[in-house]
Amino acid sequence: MAYKKLKIICDADDVLIxxxxxxxxxLSQTKGQYFDISGVTxxxxxxxxxxxxxxxLEYVEFYENQPAxxxxxxxxxxxxxxxxVFIATAVYPEFMGERIRRIQTLFPEFPLxxxxxxxxxxxxxxxxxLDDGIHNLLESNCTLPVLFRQPWNQNASGICCVDDYADFLTLVDFMNGNKCNISRIHQNLHNCKRT
Incomplete structure (x- = not known):
């Protein structure tokens, strides 16, 4: 059976960048002490x-230098x-140019x-x-909103979620009708519910 090519929207911040x-x-460099990402709830x-x-996030240099x-x-x-694939990204209007240039630098194969x-x-x-912001997914008009796990969304439930890129690619393979490791989908996407 032939399937249409899926259209996928990926968030940029904390999903790709x-x-x-x-x-x-x-902040750690500025204050001279270490701050761990697990503290961001x-x-x-x-x-x-x-x-x-x-x-x-209020400085242009931040957007010019964010790593992938x-x-x-x-x-x-x-x-x-x-x-x-599309990248959807929300930044202050004055930083939109820097965000586009940074995406082009980090992901040169990606179409502008x-x-x-x-x-x-x-x-x-x-x-x-695919987004790390539960607020974006709860209001989504996409067929399947998928949460990309980060420390600040660990308690979210009732929505399909993935822990990493491999999980998401497995889900896409499944959606495309390709044979894949069903046990991996069952194990990692057990929270998948229609919202």
């Missing part, structure tokens, strides 16, 4: 000293072989016209959306 961990790295402000990481998450480039290349800028992810339509 390091945001919270990079901000904590900068909410994407935004939490009411403790880790909130100081948010100040770095380990394996992100290889993941995108593999994903583009399986689906029609597949980058979507904007915060209203509820307006996007696709087969699958």
């Amino acid at each position: 390091s945001c919270n961990a990079y901000a904590l790295q900068l 909410a994407w935004g402000p939490m009411g403790n000293e880790l909130d100081e990481r948010m100040q770095f 998450l380990p394996g992100a480039r290889e993941f995108l290349i593999s994903l583009m072989e399986k689906a029609d 016209d597949h980058i979507i800028m904007g915060k209203r992810k509820d307006l996007f339509h696709a087969d699958i959306m």
Whole structure:
């Protein structure tokens, strides 16, 4: 049976590009002490000293230098072989140019016209959306919203979730009708429910 090519939207920050961990790295350098990503229990402000990481998101240099998450480039290349992939990213309007240039630098194979800028992810339509922000997925109009696990979303339930790129690629293979390791899907996607 032939399947149509899936349309997949991937978030940028903390799915493909390091945001919270990079901000904590900068905060650690500034303060001279180590801050661990596991302490970030909410994407935004939490009411403790880790909130100081948010100040770095107000500087152009942050967006010019954000690193890719380990394996992100290889993941995108593999994903583009399986689906029609778009990157959806929300940054302050004054940093949109830097964000596009950074995506081009980190992922040179990725087509420029597949980058979507904007915060209203509820307006996007696709087969699958991969995001670390539960708020983006709960309001999603995509057929299958998938949560990319990070410390700030560990308690989220009632939604399909993946722990890493390999899990997501396995899910995409399954959605594409390809034979895959069903036990891996069952083991890692046991929370998968229709929202």
